[in-house]
Amino acid sequence: MNKEEEFLKALEEWKDKTLSPYCLDECTKFCCNLESIPLIEEELIRVLGKEPEDFSSHQHPDNPEIFIFKGICPQYEKETRQCQIRDERPKACRNYPFVVQFFGDLGLVGVTEGCQYFNSFERLKQLEEQFAQYSVTVSRIFEKPLRNR
Numbered sequence: 788m789n790k791e792e793e794f795l796k797a798l799e800e801w802k803d804k805t806l807s808p809y810c811l812d813e814c815t816k817f818c819c820n821l822e823s824i825p826l827i828e829e830e831l832i833r834v835l836g837k838e839p840e841d842f843s844s845h846q847h848p849d850n851p852e853i854f855i856f857k858g859i860c861p862q863y864e865k866e867t868r869q870c871q872i873r874d875e876r877p878k879a880c881r882n883y884p885f886v887v888q889f890f891g892d893l894g895l896v897g898v899t900e901g902c903q904y905f906n907s908f909e910r911l912k913q914l915e916e917q918f919a920q921y922s923v924t925v926s927r928i929f930e931k932p933l934r935n936r
Contacts, residue, residue, distance in 0.1 A: 791889045794921040798885065798896070801917060809904050811869070824856045830877040834862055894923035 788796070825847065828839050831854050835842075839854065847853035860880075862871045870876055884902030888895045896914070898905045905911055905927070915925040 790892065790921065791887075791894070794889075794894060794918065794923065795887060797918065797921070798887070799881075801914075802885075806904055814903055815868075824860060824877065825853045825879045826856055826877050827852060828854070831856075833875065834860070834872065834877055892922055894921055896923050896925045898925060898927055900927055 826834060831837050831839060831842055835856060842854050845855050845857070847855055860870075862876070863869075864871055870880070884899040884905065886897040886899070888897070896918070898911060898914075905914075911925050911927070915923065918925075
């Protein structure tokens with residue numbers, strides 16, 4: 788297992804232990820109400836019950852293997868605020884709020900702006916300290932250009 792794979796595994800374990808309880812009990816589910824969810828072919832079939840041929844107009848312009856679902860996920864139960872397929876949810880949902888990129892031995896962990904758990908700078912720094920051994924930098928990713936705010 789290379790350093791990137793090791794880091795991603797450790798991040799997922801940390802997320803399951805630390806972030807998931809918050810997501811399930813306290814969050815307002817910003818991520819579940821996203822209006823644009825990237826899905827690969829297998830997820831398109833499993834989550835939406837759609838075949839790629841039926842969804843070809845929603846292919847990602849830079850990667851035709853990714854389909855963009857627009858709208859609130861049909862697997863999100865508004866009354867209970869829970870995902871109906873939590874254990875089988877798509878990779879984009881599983882990884883949220885993180886975007887991870889490695890450049891050689893250095894890694895950048897982006898945390899999307901909408902995640903309420905990371906509203907404080909202290910939590911971002913704690914995450915960075917938690918994974919210091921992997922030489923990662925943690926920062927916020929702003930979903931809209933700053934000038935439009």
